Amino acid sequence: MSALPRLLPASGGSHAAHVDRYGPLPPFRRPAELLAAVERAGLTGRGGAGFPAAAKLRVVSAGRSPIVVANGVEGEPASVKDKALMRQNPHLVLDGAVSAAAVVGADEVIVAVSRGDRSSSASLRTALAERAPEAAKIRLVAAPARFVAGEESALVHLLNGGPAKPTFVPPRPFERGVGGRPTLVQNVETLANLGLIARYGPDWFRALGTPDEAGPVLVTIRGAVRAPRVIEAAAGPPLRELVDRCGGCAAPPRALLVGGYFGTWLPARGGLDLPLSEAALRPLGASPGARTIVVLPEGACGIAETARVARYIAAESAGQCGPCLFGLDAIAQALETVAAAGPRAADAFARLGLLEGQIPGRGACRHPDGAVRLVASALRTFADELEAHLGGRRSAAAHEPVLPIPSEDWAQGRRR
Numbered sequence: 001m002s003a004l005p006r007l008l009p010a011s012g013g014s015h016a017a018h019v020d021r022y023g024p025l026p027p028f029r030r031p032a033e034l035l036a037a038v039e040r041a042g043l044t045g046r047g048g049a050g051f052p053a054a055a056k057l058r059v060v061s062a063g064r065s066p067i068v069v070a071n072g073v074e075g076e077p078a079s080v081k082d083k084a085l086m087r088q089n090p091h092l093v094l095d096g097a098v099s100a101a102a103v104v105g106a107d108e109v110i111v112a113v114s115r116g117d118r119s120s121s122a123s124l125r126t127a128l129a130e131r132a133p134e135a136a137k138i139r140l141v142a143a144p145a146r147f148v149a150g151e152e153s154a155l156v157h158l159l160n161g162g163p164a165k166p167t168f169v170p171p172r173p174f175e176r177g178v179g180g181r182p183t184l185v186q187n188v189e190t191l192a193n194l195g196l197i198a199r200y201g202p203d204w205f206r207a208l209g210t211p212d213e214a215g216p217v218l219v220t221i222r223g224a225v226r227a228p229r230v231i232e233a234a235a236g237p238p239l240r241e242l243v244d245r246c247g248g249c250a251a252p253p254r255a256l257l258v259g260g261y262f263g264t265w266l267p268a269r270g271g272l273d274l275p276l277s278e279a280a281l282r283p284l285g286a287s288p289g290a291r292t293i294v295v296l297p298e299g300a301c302g303i304a305e306t307a308r309v310a311r312y313i314a315a316e317s318a319g320q321c322g323p324c325l326f327g328l329d330a331i332a333q334a335l336e337t338v339a340a341a342g343p344r345a346a347d348a349f350a351r352l353g354l355l356e357g358q359i360p361g362r363g364a365c366r367h368p369d370g371a372v373r374l375v376a377s378a379l380r381t382f383a384d385e386l387e388a389h390l391g392g393r394r395s396a397a398a399h400e401p402v403l404p405i406p407s408e409d410w411a412q413g414r415r416r
Contacts, residue, residue, distance in 0.1 A: 006196060007189070012090070026199065038054045038202075042212075053193075064182070069109075069152075071155060071187050072093070072112060072117075075114065081230045081291065085188060087120050089192065096192050097138065110138075112143050114142070115144055217235045220293065223297070224295040224297035236277040238273065239271065242276065257293070265374070266381060268295070308403060316367075328367075
């Protein structure tokens with residue numbers, strides 16, 4: 001098959017069409033060989049953390065009676081890449097899940113999808129119906145459409161009969177997860193790549209990307225671009241190239257949000273020339289995360305946009321520890337006050353400085369850390385706008401919101 005696309009073919013089709021495109025999935029006579037192939041391929045997690053896939057597989061394979069969970073719960077409002085993959089290529093996701101199960105010796109696979117993602121669920125159900133009797137060991141479950149529901153311990157907690165909230169760890173899911181069994185929780189894009197490695201091997205996989213980050217990646221590009229969409233690219237693409245593939249900027253760009261709502265704001269000047277890679281972004285305090293890029297246009301207020309997201313993140317708290325329950329609400333309130341550019345803006349900014357030093361590293365999960373990272377990057381990147389707000393002047397006229405926030409009505413409905 002051609003270099004690209006690998007993950008997102010032009011059309012989905014039946015299982016027979018899938019096999020015709022990719023070839024049959026090879027039999028797993030020696031799972032250790034596939035594990036070694038994944039290790040040589042350098043496949044890293046595509047869910048945001050970038051953890052080596054082989055390391056997770058190896059740990060879970062050493063446990064007794066393991067289980068595999070394919071994580072398609074894409075709670076990040078700015079990202080739709082997992083939805084696109086499950087809708088367009090469900091069989092490749094299932095190939096990867098079955099391959100992972102063979103590596104770790106699991107006899108059960110669970111595919112988790114957001115409750116509101118009906119298109120992905122329908123696509124996966126249709127694919128499973130074509131894969132009998134193999135599908136007998138694969139179960140599709142729905143998770144609440146909440147920001148924290150896709151965190152691996154939250155997903156395991158849900159599958160064990162509890163609410164979809166992160167749990168205090170250890171033990172980690174790979175130690176004791178679903179039903180107390182060692183559990184491999186892996187993002188669906190990661191698993192789709194594993195399905196490719198199982199067929200074509202590590203050298204073919206590494207023909208794309210960089211020495212440090214191999215293979216294809218899916219990137220959600222949205223905001224002030226002419227054709228927002230999900231792009232498939234070789235790992236480590238220049239941000240400008242991705243934006244150009246979306247028709248270019250629809251307005252002069254002010255800044256880029258890299259990595260979604262736990263990500264980092266970067267100035268568009270210079271930022272567009274950066275590769276979307278861990279090595280290039282780390283010195284700037286940024287990371288590719290789940291590879292979500294939002295282009296903010298000139299004329300939009302970065303402080304106001306970030307205040308909207310901070311309020312959303314605070315509302316999405318699992319509500320089970322102080323830094324999240326009280327700290328994020330306090331951050332959202334302070335940033336909203338700064339955004340309003342009223343007489344209390346300077347006092348609110350001072351409170352933000354205190355909160356940023358008190359919250360990180362103290363939560364039950366990474367939710368508060370991600371929120372603080374986003375807000376801190378906004379205060380750096382939009383320093384000129386911040387100065388205007390602190391002086392009682394709004395930095396921009398009324399502007400159509402750029403960052404997607406689920407509506408209040410939808411948010412209430414999904415919590416039922």
